[in-house]
Amino acid sequence: MFMLLISILLLLIHHGQCRIVATANLQQHLTSTSIGTLTFSQNDANSPVQITGKLNSLNASSSHGFHVHTNPVAETSPDCAAAAGHFNPYNTGHGPREADIWHRHVGDLGNITTDASGSVDINMNDYIIQFYNSTQSIAGRTIIVHLLFDDGGHGMGESNITGNAGARYACGLIKVTSNGINIKPIRSVLYLTIMILIMIFF
């Protein structure tokens, strides 16, 4: 019984410690005007990175290329050009988000599509960007929203590099805010387990 409870306790702590969370405040290129904040979270190496949040002030009813680029940018008034190219650790061609790891850049997240008011609610799961696998980690890199549609890498030339997604409209540094020592969600369960242990042994 004791061993069982200890096992549950350790399992809960382990689970709680594994989640990595990052945020990015996206600001229009070279300004401090925010278009919204996105949250990136991953429970463990085999889980997808979930991206959630709402972005505003984009062109209405249109698709915008959405990528992780290689380098960090400043936290305020970012120069989106400083982020360099798409995050591409395996030196592959550009592709749509649905492609496998050898047919897209790690940072290729396709498009986001706005409503009639120029806003978009994002809730995306991606298995190729990572926080646990260091080669594919997006921590400290930059998320960019482009002005135009990402064509997914068809054809030759620019399409296979950038997807013809046009100017870098807004960008934000992907900043890890909770690096694995996050036991908050299970605190109540921990207290309960400790209470049970105390009741049994004292």
Ligand SMILES: [Cu+2]
């Ligand atoms: Cu891009």
